[in-house]
Amino acid sequence: MRLAAVGDLHFHVGKRGHLRPHLAKLEERASALLLAGDLTCHGTTAEAEVLAEELRGVKVPVVAVLGNHDYDAGKEGEIRRLFQDVGVVVLEGESFVLDLEGKRLGVVGVKGFGGGFKGACASDFGEPEMKAFIRTTRRVSESLGERLAGLQAECDRRVALLHYSPIPGTLVGERLEIYPFLGSYLLGDAVERGGCDLVIHGHSHRGTKKGNIGEVPVLNVAQPLIGEPFATFTLG
Ligand SMILES: [Fe+2]
Ligand SMILES: [Fe+2]
Numbered sequence: 001m002r003l004a005a006v007g008d009l010h011f012h013v014g015k016r017g018h019l020r021p022h023l024a025k026l027e028e029r030a031s032a033l034l035l036a037g038d039l040t041c042h043g044t045t046a047e048a049e050v051l052a053e054e055l056r057g058v059k060v061p062v063v064a065v066l067g068n069h070d071y072d073a074g075k076e077g078e079i080r081r082l083f084q085d086v087g088v089v090v091l092e093g094e095s096f097v098l099d100l101e102g103k104r105l106g107v108v109g110v111k112g113f114g115g116g117f118k119g120a121c122a123s124d125f126g127e128p129e130m131k132a133f134i135r136t137t138r139r140v141s142e143s144l145g146e147r148l149a150g151l152q153a154e155c156d157r158r159v160a161l162l163h164y165s166p167i168p169g170t171l172v173g174e175r176l177e178i179y180p181f182l183g184s185y186l187l188g189d190a191v192e193r194g195g196c197d198l199v200i201h202g203h204s205h206r207g208t209k210k211g212n213i214g215e216v217p218v219l220n221v222a223q224p225l226i227g228e229p230f231a232t233f234t235l236g
Contacts, residue, residue: 011048026060037066048075115186117185141187166184166191
């Protein structure tokens with residue numbers, strides 16, 4: 001399966017027309033496009049409308065998760081509907097199965113959240129605010145693991161589509177001090193429990209393109225990192 005993926009497009013009204021020319025013949029290069037969150041700069045509907053228009057009529061299925069920037073204005077529900085109106089499948093703790101090239105590709109999409117990585121992570125302890133923080137990550141990670149496991153029987157390949165990183169390996173290049181805001185080991189543990197063939201994430205603009213969870217490749221497709229309109233790769 002040939003896939004295209006990109007995160008952190010960070011669209012705003014000044015970017016109108018920036019992406020569309022690159023999507024014109026996308027179907028010749030990929031069978032689906034995955035968007036790994038931070039679709040907008042400040043989470044406004046005006047920004048989301050501009051990107052939604054760029055994506056209207058793209059000839060391959062488009063599956064997306066939102067990122068932290070897309071929540072900033074409290075309009076995430078409206079943003080989700082704007083993208084759904086142009087045919088984009090927006091996932092949050094849900095799965096979607098695509099029929100691609102005669103195979104079934106299951107995509108589980110969660111934004112994820114922070115907390116850090118083993119040995120230097122937040123824990124479910126102390127103030128209610130800290131408990132709420134890590135319990136949010138735990139809840140979304142559990143849903144990721146359960147959904148991945150639930151797709152095993154019906155899909156030929158499974159992809160975890162995230163915004164936050166499940167491993168520190170794709171964050172190398174970022175300041176160590178901000179790792180707890182860039183991802184969580186709980187997401188990585190969920191990938192191991194649920195099982196999948198590929199993990200896609202964004203959020204880390206200065207990180208590293210490739211890492212792994214055991215045998216499973218993890219790709220950081222944040223656009224400022226990959227430096228191209230989208231990354232393409234073959235799965236399976
Ligand atoms: Fe971003
Ligand atoms: Fe982000």
